[in-house]
Amino acid sequence: MAKSTANSNLHKAKKGKNDEFYNQLSDIENKLKHYKDHFKGKVVYCNCDAPRVSNFFHYFSHNFELLGLKKLIATCYKNQQIDLFSDNSSEKAVYLIYEGDKNQNFKPDDEKIEVFPLKGDGDFRSEECIELLKQADIVVTNPPFSLFREYVAQLVEYDKKFLIIGNQNAITYKEIFSLIKENKIWLGYKNGDMEFKVPDYYEPKATRYWQDETGQKWRSMGNICWFTNLDHSKRHEELILYKSYHENDYPKYDNYDAVEVSKVDHIPMDYNGYMGGTNNFFE
Ligand SMILES: C[S@@+](CC[C@H](N)C(=O)[O-])C[C@H]1O[C@@H](n2cnc3c(N)ncnc32)[C@H](O)[C@@H]1O
Numbered sequence: 001m002a003k004s005t006a007n008s009n010l011h012k013a014k015k016g017k018n019d020e021f022y023n024q025l026s027d028i029e030n031k032l033k034h035y036k037d038h039f040k041g042k043v044v045y046c047n048c049d050a051p052r053v054s055n056f057f058h059y060f061s062h063n064f065e066l067l068g069l070k071k072l073i074a075t076c077y078k079n080q081q082i083d084l085f086s087d088n089s090s091e092k093a094v095y096l097i098y099e100g101d102k103n104q105n106f107k108p109d110d111e112k113i114e115v116f117p118l119k120g121d122g123d124f125r126s127e128e129c130i131e132l133l134k135q136a137d138i139v140v141t142n143p144p145f146s147l148f149r150e151y152v153a154q155l156v157e158y159d160k161k162f163l164i165i166g167n168q169n170a171i172t173y174k175e176i177f178s179l180i181k182e183n184k185i186w187l188g189y190k191n192g193d194m195e196f197k198v199p200d201y202y203e204p205k206a207t208r209y210w211q212d213e214t215g216q217k218w219r220s221m222g223n224i225c226w227f228t229n230l231d232h233s234k235r236h237e238e239l240i241l242y243k244s245y246h247e248n249d250y251p252k253y254d255n256y257d258a259v260e261v262s263k264v265d266h267i268p269m270d271y272n273g274y275m276g277g278t279n280n281f282f283e
Helices: 003-015 025-038 055-062 127-135 145-157 168-172 174-181
Strands: 043-046 071-075 094-098 113-117 138-141 161-167 192-198 209-211 217-228 258-261 274-277
Touching: 025 055, 025 161, 043 055, 043 127, 055 071, 055 094, 055 138, 071 127, 145 161, 145 168, 145 174, 161 168, 168 174, 168 217
Parallel strands: 043 071, 043 138, 138 161, 258 274
Antiparallel strands: 071 094, 094 113, 161 217, 192 217, 209 217
16 A cells, blocks of 8 residues: 555544444344334434445335334434545535335335435534434434443433444443443343444454455454343343352452352352453353
8 A cells, every 4th residue: 555545544544533333234133123113103313324334224214114114314424425434534414314115116215315414524412413313212323432421421311212332341431330220221132243344444453353355344343232221122031040159159359349250140149249240241
């Protein structure tokens, strides 16, 4: 790669804080099927979604009738080219509205997806994006991990239902942990490994990175979670515990009066004190 191109790519990646990870349609389909009943008659907003490369927009526009949606709104960030990954180069952005199939061909035709200019760059915190948020019933997206705290705080402030992707470490952020404790957020279905498409300018720092035969860059992470306040049946499954507490099996933390439990199903059924989980707790 020529030096100037490499520099410009690095510059874009830095500007974008490497937040450009795009979800695969199969991951979205596999997880969202567990929430189908929540969407009937609802306005869905994808507020961090370069529309044509976001598989969230794709999923909801192609399943609009099946889910019985009322309206689909998507905003993208620093991007007006709806077919491209955002390279964070434009100070303006656009938003899209889709209100369903009007000609009975069961497809979201391009001309039925209305594209409107935004005054600003599509930041989810901007006034105009907040106005769109107010119209929404459910927000579904993979927001920038670097702004996760602020992102969730805004959803809570506007009392929105949501289903969003985040890093498992977010559980330990004090703001997020408090919401979990208060039963205002919980984990969604199936958390763990996820593969993401990344843009051309992505500079790999990670080991879980590859390029496929078409040249598309990818990376994967093993600690990805869905965070939601939509109810789902897994929350109501009875947890069958079979282990009893023995001091040697459950080491005590040095700095906190709690014992460590390696996995959910290793929770001792006869221990009433505080317990802590490790990274693989939910696997
Ligand atoms: C992890 S990517 C996910 C993209 C898409 N939701 C998907 O899953 O395919 C996060 C997206 O948030 C966008 N973004 C970054 N900062 C943002 C902000 N302040 N407001 C709105 N979107 C932002 C990025 O441009 C990027 O497209």
